[in-house]
Amino acid sequence: MGIQKDRVRFNVGGRIFETSSTTLANAGRNSFFGAIFDENWTLQSDHSDEYFIDRNPDCFAVILDLLRTGELYIPANIPEKLLYREALFYGLLDHVRSAKWGQFDGNRLQLSESITGQAPGDGTAIRAGPDGGCCVAHGSMVHVYDWMLEEHAPITLDYQRVNDVGWIDSENIVISVCERLGRGDGGMGLFSSSTGELRDKFQVSHENQVKSFTAGALSFSSDYKIFSSCKGRSNEYGIGVWDQVTGKQIDFFYEPPGWSLGDADKLQWLHGSNCLLVATLFPRKDNCYISLLDFRDKKMVWSWSDSGAPITVDEKRVRDAIAMEENSSICVVNEFEDLGFMDLRSTAGSIRWSSRSRLMKGNNNMPDEPCYPKVALHEGQLFSSMNDCISVFCGPEWVLTSRLRHRRSSGGSICDFSIGGDRLFALHSEENVFDIWETRPPPII
Known part of the structure; x- marks a missing residue:
């Protein structure tokens, strides 16, 4: 034809x-x-x-x-x-x-520009949108930028501190907030990314009663489910599940004895295994808990904790974690930016540490800030932040291949970064400054 x-x-x-x-x-x-x-x-x-x-x-x-x-x-x-x-x-x-800009490649990223937020001071989180925009959580506000980096109407949460934020699609953002003492107004909301309008509220119900709760870490599945860590005043600790379309609560995984799901720092939906990674990490807890939850059978199918066993200082201070389904492993990072790997096929749950990331450290003159490393996986490349740098690791042995650093940035250490829409966004801790990294398109001959 x-x-x-x-x-x-x-x-x-x-x-x-x-x-x-x-x-x-x-x-x-x-x-x-x-x-x-x-x-x-x-x-x-x-x-x-x-x-x-x-x-x-x-x-x-x-x-x-x-x-x-x-x-x-x-x-x-x-x-x-x-x-x-x-x-x-x-x-x-x-x-x-x-x-x-070209197809995303961590080894060919170049700094496009830096943007200073409206409010000074520490930002909470930055999240890349699916179309090249981003949003920045700052105190009780979320600032939204489209892919042209034009700021839309900010989302104000009425003096409630934002815990986490995530994009459902280019038009909708979910925000989790803390409950104000005695008010019963915590939880989650669905907002328009362009106007800041509140479109839906997500409630926790137990025995046909609506419960007050604080929503924490967020994650989203490919079949239009929203997951959030929850903690309430009547022992309804665990992971709540809502339908993105109807806004109705459809499931709840209650905290097993001895574990700390309600205070989870990180949730990640695993599309291949239909499980949810739940991680509670240092310094929120003295002991770290990482598990995979299967909601179909209401059980943990894999778990690891550093409690109750002889451990090293490095292993106790796990700062972030991410599941890598293609490698059947979980990658963790500690305060020294050492990468650790746990085999999901093994029930032992031991960590194999690698210190290759120390070979090219960031700016040694960075101040001693409470700014913890983050890890991310994108299109077969592993990313880890430390001080004012983001390291890129590639290959089956995760070899350090490049470093991303804005040498003239005055925003302090990187407190969070996010990848999406063929861009990497890095949020600095001191002045609410974020950098945009892009891959230049290859020349057309």
């Missing part, structure tokens, strides 16, 4: 453009241009030889050139925001984004 070679003429704001159906087919079926062709990419017979579009002709020229070459060149006389608005009209924002 070939694409017809008919020439197509457009009158855009009084300027004439001529191109081919082959070029327009690069826009895709769901674009503005897809509507003027039939299923065989033949021009619809009921249209005239010239199509009039009452839009900006300068931006149309840039967009047409993008469809022809795959490259994005924005002349100095065209504001980027204007071009993005026009690309949105034609249904080509994804094409513009793909041309603006």
Whole structure:
């Protein structure tokens, strides 16, 4: 089924453009241009030889050139925001984004820019959105940025401290907050990322009664479930599960004796095994707990704890953890940025530590701040933050391959980072500054 070679003429704001159906087919079926062709990419017979579009002709020229070459060149006389608005009209924002930066590669990331938040002081968390934007939790507020890094209306939580935040999709954000003493108003809410409007509240019910609770760490599954660690005033400690669509609570995993699920720092949904990783880490607790929960059978299928056994100081101070399903292992990091690995196929739960990450330390002049390492896994690469740097590890032995550091940053150590939408966002601890790292697109020959 070939694409017809008919020439197509457009009158855009009084300027004439001529191109081919082959070029327009690069826009895709769901674009503005897809509507003027039939299923065989033949021009619809009921249209005239010239199509009039009452839009900006300068931006149309840039967009047409993008469809022809795959490259994005924005002349100095065209504001980027204007071009993005026009690309949105034609249904080509994804094409513009793909041309603006290449496929994510931690070893080729370059610093794009740094943004200073509205409020000074420590940020709580940063979360990358699915379309290249991000949100920053700061005290009782969440600041939301779209992929053009324009800030939307901030989300204010009425003086309730934000515990965690996460993107359901590019239009919706879930925020977990602490309950204010005696108010019974803690929990979670679903908010519009563009307007900050509260769209839904998530409640915990037990024996047909709504319970007051504090929501903590969040995670999301591919079948539209929301998971949150919960702690309440009537022993309803554990992990709650809600339906993203209806907002109704659909399950609750109560805390087993001897474990600390209610204060979990980290939740991660494992798509392959349909289990939830739950981690309670130092310094929230003196002892660390990591487990995998299977909600179908209401049981733990794997667990590890450093309590009740001879341990080293390094092992006791596990700061973050992430499951790596393809490797059947869990990676943890300690306060020295040593990486540790636990085999999920073994019930022993011992940690194999690696100190390779110490070979290229960050700025040794960084102040002694309570800023703990984080780990993330993205497209087969492992990332770990320490001081003002993020280390990148690759290969079956997780060899250190590169370091990301903003050498002129005055924001202090990195307190959190997040990867999504082909960008890495790093939040600094002191001045609520975050950096944006992007992969430059490869040259087209």
